[in-house]
Amino acid sequence: MxxxxxxxxxxxxxxxxxxxxxxxxxxxxxxxxxxxxxxxxxxxxxxxxxxxxxxxxxxxxxxxxxxxxxxxxxxxxxxxxxxxxxxxxxxxxxxxxxxxxxxxxxxxxxDQDGAIGIVGTGTIYIIRHNGKLRSIAGWGFQVSDLGSGARIGQLALQESLLAYDGIHPMTGLSEAILAGFGNDPEAVVDFARLAKPGDFGRHTPKVFDFARQGDAAAIRILKTGAAGIDEALDAVNGITGGKGRLCLLGGLAALYPEYIAERHRKRLSEPLxxxxxxxxxxxxxxxxxxxxxxx
Amino acid sequence: MxxxxxxxxxxxxxxxxxxxxxxxxxxxxxxxxxxxxxxxxxxxxxxxxxxxxxxxxxxxxxxxxxxxxxxxxxxxxxxxxxxxxxxxxxxxxxxxxxxxxxxxxxxxxxDQDGAIGIVGTGTIYIIRHNGKLRSIAGWGFQVSDLGSGARIGQLALQESLLAYDGIHPMTGLSEAILAGFGNDPEAVVDFARLAKPGDFGRHTPKVFDFARQGDAAAIRILKTGAAGIDEALDAVNGITGGKGRLCLLGGLAALYPEYIAERHRKRLSEPLxxxxxxxxxxxxxxxxxxxxxxx
CATH class of the missing domain: 3.30.420.40 (ATPase, nucleotide binding domain)
Incomplete structure (x- = not known):
């Protein structure tokens, strides 16, 4: 049989x-x-x-x-x-x-050694080294997952309030986010207070869109996120010795490479x-x- | 009568x-x-x-x-x-x-024009300019209140997980925080998921303590917080034209001055x-x- x-x-x-x-x-x-x-x-x-x-x-x-x-x-x-x-x-x-x-x-x-970074609503890095598995990050958006969709969306909401208060310049991104909340900062705050990772993450595509158009705030947010990913990939490389495949997966995998450091970008390959x-x-x-x- | x-x-x-x-x-x-x-x-x-x-x-x-x-x-x-x-x-x-x-x-x-920054568990700036009141920030730790006790405590918990994962170097601050959670990162995450501002804020005195001892992570966290305060004070000055008293109040008021920018520090005075x-x-x-x- x-x-x-x-x-x-x-x-x-x-x-x-x-x-x-x-x-x-x-x-x-x-x-x-x-x-x-x-x-x-x-x-x-x-x-x-x-x-x-x-x-x-x-x-x-x-x-x-x-x-x-x-x-x-x-x-x-x-x-x-x-x-x-x-x-x-x-x-x-x-x-x-x-x-x-x-x-x-x-x-x-x-079956080989190598690593993946899953960059979606959350972020987690999974490494196989000498056949043994290990993961880093992935603890959730409150205290981890830098660069994740949840964190980027949260930073975008924060940015809209900083712009509302005149602490940062108002940009197209902040205008768009505030407009989505009826230009009422209290509505942003009420949303953020109860937001789950996916709720924050729904604001993330806007950040990539505005960054492509040169929006300074959106670019700064993505650079912050990418810096978090770069640091985590440095730690991944510290474990793998920079050997084996390195793949980004998840909803933001295709969007991030242009923002991350050259040393990591050149190591990336497509998943098998x-x-x-x-x-x-x-x-x-x-x-x-x-x-x-x-x- | x-x-x-x-x-x-x-x-x-x-x-x-x-x-x-x-x-x-x-x-x-x-x-x-x-x-x-x-x-x-x-x-x-x-x-x-x-x-x-x-x-x-x-x-x-x-x-x-x-x-x-x-x-x-x-x-x-x-x-x-x-x-x-x-x-x-x-x-x-x-x-x-x-x-x-x-x-x-x-x-x-x-009764004069001027401004205060209340830097405690939250952060809010209140300005009187030409007799009119205005406030900025103070929207809560999820998307505002950079430099507040809640944000600093949250950053300290985040730092402990970054150190646990080998993304950042382990320092005395991260060791102390992890030890407070039985060296169990899951316990940090469970705490953070439900933490109220005051819960995060209770970890903030440790950050100031370790920074005084030269802990690199603690100093970096406080510099991040102070940068948020500096930006807000710049916005305050934009409204007041840099005129009138400027006082920091709240639980962290006495701790922050050495970390904030010289242009603001020299303007600070004691509350009347x-x-x-x-x-x-x-x-x-x-x-x-x-x-x-x-x-």
Missing amino acids: TEYFIGIDGGGTSCRAALADGNGTVLGRGKSGASNILTDPDNALKHIAEAASLAFEAAGLRPRLSSASATLGLAGNNVGDAVSYVTARLPFRQADIVSDGVIALQGAIG ADALTGAVALAVKAYGARLEVRA | TEYFIGIDGGGTSCRAALADGNGTVLGRGKSGASNILTDPDNALKHIAEAASLAFEAAGLRPRLSSASATLGLAGNNVGDAVSYVTARLPFRQADIVSDGVIALQGAIG ADALTGAVALAVKAYGARLEVRA
Whole structure:
């Protein structure tokens, strides 16, 4: 009987699955809804099974989840209770849950040493050195994740208030942000008081847009963010010795390179594959090898 | 019958009252508990009356609150509902509620033009120019109040995580902060996620302490904070034309001068009087003058 391997890339908005054979050849893919194991573990379980079943169907196979071995890359993997709850209820023969960063690293750099920086709403750097994994940053926007979408958006709101008060010159960026709040600084403050990372992050594309048009405040904010990323990449290089692939991933990955230091920019390369491909490769590595040993 | 005037300086931890005659001569003072009109207006009312009664007693007088005219400087004065509720229930003959900043300004610079910067858990600058009041900053630590105790404490926590990750060098400050959280970065993050301004601010004295000992991270954080204060004072000077008294008040006022720019440091002077004295002076100005006109 053929052994099947499932990779899952799950997050707050969608869940993607890939089905592979023992050689790691992807046979089919499937996609379903949100799979946030922290906020809604039962729905996450439903969508994980659904995406996996769709991957079987896309491969022209009748879904047999209980015969498949899976590696799931899920945000919230570091919260023990949620992981225990979900792991105990997964429909697969055997499965492990790793972080979304670990499958992204595997996809981006394959089996070699190297590092990725995921620059999206948050920022986290994941390094494989001498085969061992390590992450830095990624602690959240309140006290970490410099250069992240959340931090850039927050700096943009701050900038609009500095301009409102005449502490900084008013620029197009600040005008646009204030206009978005009815030119009422109190509305900016009320928003910021309760804003989640994604709420701040929604203001970040504006910063890149205005920076492209030469807006001094937007450029200064992005330079501040890029300096935070440069420092973190220096620390990454301190671990890797500057060896192996270095990839930026995440929503801001394509926007940042022109702002970061030349020493890092020239080291960047495109990811080899996506996180879903990384997940299925990890499933084959984890369970394919073990099955061989048993056989 | 002698007209009496009451000044109130009320906040989250205590309520102070001063009683003056029509010449503004302070006859007695009193102190009672918290008077936060937002979180507990009834208790605030109780403590306002209590402090005022004690001021009468300290002057050797039987309390006659209903005969006195009062100016109350209270935090939360910008929240209309709370002000209406409290104003309608005050025990005085007539009274007005102004911000704690306005009585501080009156106390610090008297009747002349000038400005104050209140640098405590938050930061706000209040300016009197050609007799008109204006404030800048003071929007809260999420998107304003650069250099405030809350921001400095937040930067110190951030610094400890940057050091933990090897992004910045580990210094005594970061070591001390991490040790305070059991050397568990997750504990720092959990704290920061829910921290109120005062929670962050409690880490700020450590930053000044370590900076005095030459700690590079602490000095960098204070330079960042001082740069925010310098920029705001530049904006203040833009309004005042650099004329009139300029006073720093608040919990960090005595600590900051050595870090701020020379152009501002040389302009600083000691406040003429405290906020309570400012409140009673405003009461005499507001109601003493009016009574004279009527007489």
